[in-house]
Amino acid sequence: MDVQQLQVIKADGSCEAYLHTKVIATFVNAFVEPAEKNTFLASELAESVTYYLYNNHNTATITSSEIFSIIKAVLSSTGFDFAAQVIAEYSHRRNLLRSRVQVVKACSTKIAGLANNAEPWNKSKIINSLIAEQNLDPASARTVASLVEEKIVNSGFNIVPRDFIKFLVNWLMQSFVNETTSEARADLNVENMQYNAVTDDRSRQPQNGLCKV
Numbered sequence: 001m002d003v004q005q006l007q008v009i010k011a012d013g014s015c016e017a018y019l020h021t022k023v024i025a026t027f028v029n030a031f032v033e034p035a036e037k038n039t040f041l042a043s044e045l046a047e048s049v050t051y052y053l054y055n056n057h058n059t060a061t062i063t064s065s066e067i068f069s070i071i072k073a074v075l076s077s078t079g080f081d082f083a084a085q086v087i088a089e090y091s092h093r094r095n096l097l098r099s100r101v102q103v104v105k106a107c108s109t110k111i112a113g114l115a116n117n118a119e120p121w122n123k124s125k126i127i128n129s130l131i132a133e134q135n136l137d138p139a140s141a142r143t144v145a146s147l148v149e150e151k152i153v154n155s156g157f158n159i160v161p162r163d164f165i166k167f168l169v170n171w172l173m174q175s176f177v178n179e180t181t182s183e184a185r186a187d188l189n190v191e192n193m194q195y196n197a198v199t200d201d202r203s204r205q206p207q208n209g210l211c212k213v
Contacts, residue, residue, distance in 0.1 A: 006053055007061045011095075014124035015061070016138070020050050026071055029090065030083035045074055097153040105162055118159065123149050126169055134173060140180075147172045 006018035027042035049070055053062065068091065075084035102118035123145050130141035148168045152160055 004060055006057070008067065009061055009063045010124065011064060012122050012124055014128075016124075016127075016142075018050075018053070018062070018067075019139075020046060023049050023067070023071065026068075026087060027075075027083075030071075030075060030080070030087040032083075032086060045078065049074060094153070098149075100158045101152055102159050103162055103165065104159055121149075121152065121160075126165070130169070130173065136173070140176065144169065144173045144176050147176070 007015050008018050009015050023046040024042050027045050028039060031038040031042065049067070052070065053067070068087075072084045072088060075081070075087075098121050101121035103121060104118050126145040126148055127138070127141045130136045130144055131138060134141075136144065148165065151168055151172075152165070
C-alpha cells in the first residue's frame with residue numbers, strides 16, 4: 001500500500017510536502033560542528049522522527065512547530081540537551097528577525113506611507129513565484145528562497161522594497177542555477193573520463209579474430 005505524503009503546515013499558513021532532508025539539516029545545525037560522526041548521528045535521529053511521523057501520527061498534516069517540538073524532544077531524550085537549546089535559541093532569533101521585516105511596494109520618504117503599504121515577510125511567496133514563473137523544482141525554489149531570506153533578515157533593515165527582493169531573487173537564482181549546472185558538467189566530465197579510460201584499456205587488449213589496434 002502506498003504511503004500518503006505527509007503535508008506540513010508552516011507558520012505563515014502555507015502547506016508543503018514533508019521533507020526528510022530538512023529534518024536531517026535541523027539536527028546537523030543543532031550539533032553546531034558538522035563533524036562526520038555528527039552528520040551520521042543527525043541522519044539516524046532524523047530517521048526516528050520520520051518513522052514516528054509516518055507510523056504514529058494519525059493525520060495527513062502536521063505543523064512545522066509540532067515537528068520542531070518533536071526534534072527537540074528527541075535531542076533531549078538522547079542526552080543532547082545542549083543541542084536542543086542551540087536550535088531553540090536559533091529558531092527564536094530567526095522568528096524574531098523575520099517578524100521585524102516589512103515588505104513595501106516602493107521606497108518612500110514618508111514613514112507613515114510605508115507603514116500603510118507594508119506587509120509582513122513571507123518566504124513562501126518567493127517559493128511559489130519561482131515554481132510558477134521560473135519553472136524551478138520545489139527543492140531548488142526552497143533553496144533560492146532560503147538564500148534570499150538569509151540576506152534579508154541578516155541585513156539589519158526592517159523595511160525592504162519589493163523591487164530589491166526581486167533583484168535578490170533573480171541574482172541568487174541565476175547564481176544557484178549556474179553553480180548547479182557547473183557541478184552537473186563536472187560530474188559528466190568525470191563520468192566521460194572514466195568511460196574513456198575503460199574504453200582505451202579495452203582497445204589495448206588483444207582482440208582475437210580481429211585486426212590488431
